[in-house]
Amino acid sequence: FPQDVRLVYRFFPLNSIHPQAQTAAEAAECVGRVGGSSAFWSMNDLLFQNAEQLDTVSYTSLASSIGLDPQRFESCMNNHEGAGKVNEDLLSGSNAGVNGTPMNFINGAEFYGQVGYDAMRTAVTSMGARY
Numbered sequence: 001f002p003q004d005v006r007l008v009y010r011f012f013p014l015n016s017i018h019p020q021a022q023t024a025a026e027a028a029e030c031v032g033r034v035g036g037s038s039a040f041w042s043m044n045d046l047l048f049q050n051a052e053q054l055d056t057v058s059y060t061s062l063a064s065s066i067g068l069d070p071q072r073f074e075s076c077m078n079n080h081e082g083a084g085k086v087n088e089d090l091l092s093g094s095n096a097g098v099n100g101t102p103m104n105f106i107n108g109a110e111f112y113g114q115v116g117y118d119a120m121r122t123a124v125t126s127m128g129a130r131y
Helices: 023-035 038-047 057-067 068-080 085-094 119-126
Strands: 103-106 107-114
Touching: 023 038, 023 057, 023 068, 023 085, 038 057, 057 068, 103 119, 107 119
Parallel strands: none
Antiparallel strands: 103 107
């Protein structure tokens, strides 16, 4: 739906449930800043794949594994350059009534939990999106 649908990804770290959520979100944001959109999505995938071990995972090692300059990444992390964006997203989500993840909005309609492709396609086409 390239003409009718825009995907917006926002961070919503649940620190009370996942103590490394804030740091992981900042790591993803730093990867995006240093390596661009493709690197961001690769890092995001790695973070979710390693979610149970994030307290022992080296974020720099993950960033390096996708080809990022470790010094540029570490500089971003050490200076908490991604913290502002992560905190802004968290506040925005809280203001929108988000209290858990995953959460999706389509034209203001709320979809809690994981939403499969068929349900998402039905929702966007019912709102007028075309292939």
